[in-house]
Amino acid sequence: MKNIDLLIDARWVAPVEPDDRVLDHHSVAVDKGQIVAVLPTERAHQRYRAEQHRTLPHHLLTPGFINAHGHAAMSLFRGLADDLPLMTWLEEHIWPAEGQWVSDEFVADGVKLAMAEMLRSGTTCFSDMYFFPDVVAREARRIGMRAAVGLILIDFPTVWAENADEYLRKGLEIHDHYRYDHLISTFFAPHAPYTVSDEPLSKVRTLADELHIPIQMHVHETSAEVQNAVESSGKRPLQRLDELGLLSPNFMAVHMTDLTETEIQQLAQTNSHVVHCPESNMKLASGHCPVQSLLNADINVALGTDGAASNNDLDMIGEMRSAALLAKLADAHSDASATAVDAHTALAMATINGAKALGIDQQTGSLTAGKDADITAIDLNHLATQPIYDPVSQLVYAASRDQVSDVWVQGQAQLESGRLSHFNTTHLIETADNWRARIQSFSNDDHETP
Amino acid sequence: MKNIDLLIDARWVAPVEPDDRVLDHHSVAVDKGQIVAVLPTERAHQRYRAEQHRTLPHHLLTPGFINAHGHAAMSLFRGLADDLPLMTWLEEHIWPAEGQWVSDEFVADGVKLAMAEMLRSGTTCFSDMYFFPDVVAREARRIGMRAAVGLILIDFPTVWAENADEYLRKGLEIHDHYRYDHLISTFFAPHAPYTVSDEPLSKVRTLADELHIPIQMHVHETSAEVQNAVESSGKRPLQRLDELGLLSPNFMAVHMTDLTETEIQQLAQTNSHVVHCPESNMKLASGHCPVQSLLNADINVALGTDGAASNNDLDMIGEMRSAALLAKLADAHSDASATAVDAHTALAMATINGAKALGIDQQTGSLTAGKDADITAIDLNHLATQPIYDPVSQLVYAASRDQVSDVWVQGQAQLESGRLSHFNTTHLIETADNWRARIQSFSNDDHETP
Numbered sequence: 001m002k003n004i005d006l007l008i009d010a011r012w013v014a015p016v017e018p019d020d021r022v023l024d025h026h027s028v029a030v031d032k033g034q035i036v037a038v039l040p041t042e043r044a045h046q047r048y049r050a051e052q053h054r055t056l057p058h059h060l061l062t063p064g065f066i067n068a069h070g071h072a073a074m075s076l077f078r079g080l081a082d083d084l085p086l087m088t089w090l091e092e093h094i095w096p097a098e099g100q101w102v103s104d105e106f107v108a109d110g111v112k113l114a115m116a117e118m119l120r121s122g123t124t125c126f127s128d129m130y131f132f133p134d135v136v137a138r139e140a141r142r143i144g145m146r147a148a149v150g151l152i153l154i155d156f157p158t159v160w161a162e163n164a165d166e167y168l169r170k171g172l173e174i175h176d177h178y179r180y181d182h183l184i185s186t187f188f189a190p191h192a193p194y195t196v197s198d199e200p201l202s203k204v205r206t207l208a209d210e211l212h213i214p215i216q217m218h219v220h221e222t223s224a225e226v227q228n229a230v231e232s233s234g235k236r237p238l239q240r241l242d243e244l245g246l247l248s249p250n251f252m253a254v255h256m257t258d259l260t261e262t263e264i265q266q267l268a269q270t271n272s273h274v275v276h277c278p279e280s281n282m283k284l285a286s287g288h289c290p291v292q293s294l295l296n297a298d299i300n301v302a303l304g305t306d307g308a309a310s311n312n313d314l315d316m317i318g319e320m321r322s323a324a325l326l327a328k329l330a331d332a333h334s335d336a337s338a339t340a341v342d343a344h345t346a347l348a349m350a351t352i353n354g355a356k357a358l359g360i361d362q363q364t365g366s367l368t369a370g371k372d373a374d375i376t377a378i379d380l381n382h383l384a385t386q387p388i389y390d391p392v393s394q395l396v397y398a399a400s401r402d403q404v405s406d407v408w409v410q411g412q413a414q415l416e417s418g419r420l421s422h423f424n425t426t427h428l429i430e431t432a433d434n435w436r437a438r439i440q441s442f443s444n445d446d447h448e449t450p
Numbered sequence: 451m452k453n454i455d456l457l458i459d460a461r462w463v464a465p466v467e468p469d470d471r472v473l474d475h476h477s478v479a480v481d482k483g484q485i486v487a488v489l490p491t492e493r494a495h496q497r498y499r500a501e502q503h504r505t506l507p508h509h510l511l512t513p514g515f516i517n518a519h520g521h522a523a524m525s526l527f528r529g530l531a532d533d534l535p536l537m538t539w540l541e542e543h544i545w546p547a548e549g550q551w552v553s554d555e556f557v558a559d560g561v562k563l564a565m566a567e568m569l570r571s572g573t574t575c576f577s578d579m580y581f582f583p584d585v586v587a588r589e590a591r592r593i594g595m596r597a598a599v600g601l602i603l604i605d606f607p608t609v610w611a612e613n614a615d616e617y618l619r620k621g622l623e624i625h626d627h628y629r630y631d632h633l634i635s636t637f638f639a640p641h642a643p644y645t646v647s648d649e650p651l652s653k654v655r656t657l658a659d660e661l662h663i664p665i666q667m668h669v670h671e672t673s674a675e676v677q678n679a680v681e682s683s684g685k686r687p688l689q690r691l692d693e694l695g696l697l698s699p700n701f702m703a704v705h706m707t708d709l710t711e712t713e714i715q716q717l718a719q720t721n722s723h724v725v726h727c728p729e730s731n732m733k734l735a736s737g738h739c740p741v742q743s744l745l746n747a748d749i750n751v752a753l754g755t756d757g758a759a760s761n762n763d764l765d766m767i768g769e770m771r772s773a774a775l776l777a778k779l780a781d782a783h784s785d786a787s788a789t790a791v792d793a794h795t796a797l798a799m800a801t802i803n804g805a806k807a808l809g810i811d812q813q814t815g816s817l818t819a820g821k822d823a824d825i826t827a828i829d830l831n832h833l834a835t836q837p838i839y840d841p842v843s844q845l846v847y848a849a850s851r852d853q854v855s856d857v858w859v860q861g862q863a864q865l866e867s868g869r870l871s872h873f874n875t876t877h878l879i880e881t882a883d884n885w886r887a888r889i890q891s892f893s894n895d896d897h898e899t900p
Contacts, residue, residue: 078836079843083774083792117833282775283847285788312847313834318768322775324533325732329779338735342533383567384763384851386528386879387886393529397733397762401834402852429836436837 006030006411007050009041010061010377012391016351017366020344022391028061030373033411038367058381059405060391062347063366064124064146064374065316066354069216069254069275069304071130073102073110075117076435077309086222086284094309098131101439102159107132109431111139114314116423119145121315121401122376124409127275127304127358129189129216131160134174137184143422144412146374148358150189150216151175153204155197164200168207175211182372183410185213185360187252192218193237194225201244214250214359216275217241221255222286238263247272252357254304256294257287259332264290268297273357276349278322280306288326291349292340293333302354303346315401317378320346324396343396373411379403456480456861457500459491460511460827462841466801467816470794472841478511480823483861488817508831509855510841512797513816514574514596514824515766516804519666519704519725519754521580523552523560525567526885527759536672536734544759548581551889552609557582559881561589564764566873569595569864571765571851572826577725577754577808579639579666581610584624587634593872594862596824598808600639600666601625603654605647614650618657625661632822633860635663635810637702642668643687644675651694664700664809666725667691671705672736688713697722702807704754706744707737709782714740718747723807726799728772730756738776741799742790743783752804753796765851767828770796774846793846823861829853 006029013026015038027044029037037044074094081093107130118126125146128136133149140147151171153164161167171188178184188204190196196217208215219237220226229237238259241247247270254275259267267274276289294301303323305314320343327341334340341349355365364374378395380386382403385394407415414421456479463476465488477494479487487494524544531543557580568576575596578586583599590597601621603614611617621638628634638654640646646667658665669687670676679687688709691697697720704725717724726739744751753773755764770793777791784790791799805815814824828845830836832853835844857865864871 076837078848079839082840082843082847083789085788089788113833113836120833279775282778283788285778285786285790287786288779308848312843315834315850322772325729325772328732328735329738336735336737338535338539338733339533340735381879383563383570383875383878384765386563386882387526388883389529389886389890390532393532393762397532398528398758400765400850400852402850425833428833429831432837436839440839 001049002047004029004031004036004048004050006052006054006373007044007048008054008056008061008375009044010056010059012060013038013367014060014062014347014392015367016063016348017368020348028367028373028375030411033372035367035369035371035373037369054406056377056406059377059379060395061367062376062378062395063351064364064376064407064409065122065350066302066358066365067118067123067126067305067314067316068302068354068357069127069129069277069306070314071307072114072126072128072136073107073130074307074309075114075314076106076110076432076439078312080309080439086286087224089284089310097439100442102131104132104135106435107135108139109435111136112423113428113432114308115140115143115145116420116425116428117314119407119414120404120420121317122378122404122407123314123316124374124376124407125354125364127216131158133171137174137178141181141184144183144409145414146183146364146409148185148187148360149174150187152189152191153200154191154195155200164203168200168203172207175213182363185358187214187216187358190215190217192221193229193240198244201246205245208250214252215246216252216254218255219253220258223258226258238266242266250359255281255286256289257281259290261333264293264297264299264333267294267299273300273302275302275304275357276323277304277306278326279319280310282326284310288329288331290331290333291323291327292337293331295345300353300356301349302357303349316350317395317399317401320350320396323349343390343393346396347392373408375408376404377406379405451499452497454479454481454486454498454500456502456504456823457494457498458504458506458511458825459494460506460509462510463488463817464510464512464797464842465817466513466798467818470798478817478823478825480861483822485817485819485821485823487819504856506827506856509827509829510845511817512826512828512845513801514814514826514857514859515572515800516752516808516815517568517573517576517755517764517766518752518804518807519577519579519727519756520764521757522564522576522578522586523557523580524757524759525564525764526556526560526882528762530759530889536736537674539734539760547889550892552581554582554585556885557585558589559885561586562873563878563882564758565590565593565595566870566875566878567764569857570854570870571767572828572854572857573764573766574824574826574857574859575804575814577666581608583621587624587628591631591634594633594859595864596633596814596859598635598637598810599624600637602639602641603650604641604645605650614653618650618653622657625663632813635808637664637666637808640665640667642671643679643690648694651696655695658700664702665696666702666704668705669703670708673708676708688716692716700809705731705736706739707731709740711783714743714747714749714783717744717749723750723752725752725754725807726773727754727756728776729769730760732776734760738779738781740781740783741773741777742787743781745795750803750806751799752807753799766800767845767849767851770800770846773799793840793843796846797842823858825858826854827856829855
């Protein structure tokens with residue numbers, strides 16, 4: 001008998017790698033934060049003596065979900081401005097609110113609310129693109145949640161930095177600080193083609209190559225963005241990014257609702273990644289990323305919720321469902337097909353594909369010996385997920401986020417039988433309500449019309 | 451002070467009628483199963499002495515949700531066959547399974563599972579189209595859930611009836627039995643244009659006129675259905691139904707993913723209703739009903755989940771979200787618009803519009819004095835629905851079904867602080883699992899290939 005830290009016995013395990021098989025009555029053995037084996041429960045009981053033993057008789061274990069694109073602190077703007085198109089929403093609501101409110105304190109409170117919501121719903125790792133990435137990294141570290149922190153870059157001055165040099169300098173400081181951290185990774189986060197000019201983008205490319213870190217950028221979020229670029233420069237944004245040398249296995253293009261066949265080939269040939277945010281794209285009427293066509297071209301497609309101001313939740317189970325359902329409608333590159341993005345593909349998008357995109361698939365993204373123990377348990381013993389012909393179908397097409405019962409990050413419990421280990425929910429809600437009161441009273445003052 | 455049965459004090463009330471205002475700190479006063487007033491809580495405490503007093507300090511009260519189209523008993527087939535197109539799914543999986551398993555007992559068990567799931571998630575009334583409608587009506591009556599029961603009609607013989615005359619005779623018996631029942635209403639449910647021929651449809655029209663009950667039918671669920679009809683008869687199905695005199699304020703056309711401008715006008719002029727099932731339409735790759743264009747033409751559009759075999763849940767909160775998000779994508783009649791089907795419109799579709807379609811809007815569908823007290827309370831004091839700028843936005847875009855805390859039908863508690871009043875959840879799950887074991891072992895026998 002071998003001594004280990006933790007043994008989790010589950011009714012089903014969907015390890016995602018090496019394939020999409022669902023294992024019956026299997027266990028995950030964890031020691032020193034890492035998965036040491038995934039094996040039949042009977043055999044696990046013969047082989048291991050565990051300090052902690054968790055029995056989950058009605059549960060499906062999956063890799064912890066990876067939210068591959070978001071703006072965590074925007075949870076404090078959730079529902080502030082709904083049912084508006086992207087540019088109206090940004091220019092008339094979100095950017096003014098951000099100008100007024102975003103600060104170290106705002107980001108800390110917003111990220112805490114977001115992390116609690118994400119852990120509660122089975123997400124063990126989130127990618128972030130926002131101001132004060134140092135605060136995001138600090139708060140994730142403190143809680144013990146895995147985070148890929150974007151080093152934001154945008155042409156105009158904000159409360160975070162004055163100019164490209166300052167954005168990059170502050171970003172590099174964060175990168176240096178967390179360079180040997182096993183939970184916090186970094187990537188460059190130039191906001192979008194229409195907000196970052198060539199020179200800083202070239203610098204980002206050089207730095208990313210040197211430091212071996214990825215780049216994530218909003219690209220082709222809407223057809224209007226593409227048209228505007230063509231009108232002003234004669235070029236589609238993706239072409240410009242390609243000419244600047246950005247497309248590579250380290251590049252994540254977020255959204256991609258407008259794509260030509262040539263562009264799909266370009267993404268495939270450069271091994272670039274796409275991050276799909278179906279609910280945000282629908283809510284802002286941005287369009288519909290042709291996910292199945294990208295997958296057919298062997299492009300890695302990850303899944304993100306985007307910020308809570310345009311979704312409006314950070315629920316990866318809901319996002320898997322939306323991705324699976326939306327993919328079945330006709331898009332620019334394929335007819336409607338009910339076989340597009342099946343349940344198992346959606347689960348891969350929400351786990352291993354996110355890890356690959358963020359360059360952390362050696363550490364996380366599947367339940368595989370040698371990886372960190374980032375694990376989510378979903379209790380399927382609920383009315384809406386019965387009967388169970390295929391537990392992964394029930395997860396993707398019928399489960400709700402509240403059925404997530406237990407979550408571990410690097411083998412540490414973050415959610416135990418539905419209770420968050422490191423957050424005081426009441427306090428988080430009070431803090432959010434305080435922000436709402438301030439933000440709402442300011443908005444009601446009609447500050448924009450003197 | 452007036453004595454009443456029940457007073458519910460809520461942080462917010464969204465009565466839906468007369469308009470989409472959200473009332474702060476309001477109460478709903480209930481007596482003898484009916485709403486007697488919706489008024490400020492302070493005033494309610496001066497005016498009423500209630501036998502039962504419920505205080506919901508973080509909750510939004512809405513009319514109980516009305517699931518305007520479904521096949522409740524199919525909950526036992528949930529997840530049996532996913533990621534397949536409509537006709538493959540029907541012909542190779544669902545119809546054979548139904549042929550093998552559907553019986554009085556199957557329908558009773560399936561409907562109980564479905565009703566428990568629906569009440570748990572805030573639905574107080576469901577419309578049903580399936581075999582053994584007598585069993586559906588009986589079980590709904592027994593529990594005290596409101597149901598609109600479809601009197602099924604289909605050209606081919608099934609376990610329920612041999613031919614049109616028998617379908618109609620058995621349907622009329624059910625109608626007679628429940629004719630004075632305040633909870634159970636009935637409607638004729640000819641399955642679809644491609645499964646019911648002209649003669650029985652003409653009979654249905656005559657009978658519906660005589661009895662003043664509605665007709666609900668799957669119409670234009672896919673473009674293939676429309677094409678097939680045009681090829682075989684030279685006519686689009688809706689035209690044929692119009693020629694048969696079916697289009698009227700008593701007619702509900704379910705799905706309608708393929709519509710011409712002329713057909714939209716035809717529906718508007720005849721005051722026909724449309725029932726939209728966005729998740730089922732996406733999952734089966736059927737297409738996308740142009741909801742905002744229908745609403746613009748003043749057509750009443752209700753919302754349904756369809757059966758759990760093609761959704762795969764019966765969650766009207768999720769369905770409102772999907773309806774709101776999907777409507778914002780481009781469709782055959784409009785460009786993409788983030789303003790399409792806003793949160794308040796989605797709530798109306800899930801409540802009053804369903805009541806109008808089913809012809810029961812005198813009894814239910816809004817929190818209005820004189821209507822039955824069909825009420826749903828949603829606890830917004832959760833991480834994912836904070837902060838609260840607009841409670842209806844939080845309901846539609848961020849809440850999960852598990853935040854439904856309390857449900858009343860005709861003033862009787864059906865869900866109290868998250869507990870179902872009249873169901874044993876453990877027993878329901880055991881029964882569902884027994885059915886799964888039988889169905890799955892039969893499927894695994896490869897019964898179709900000798």
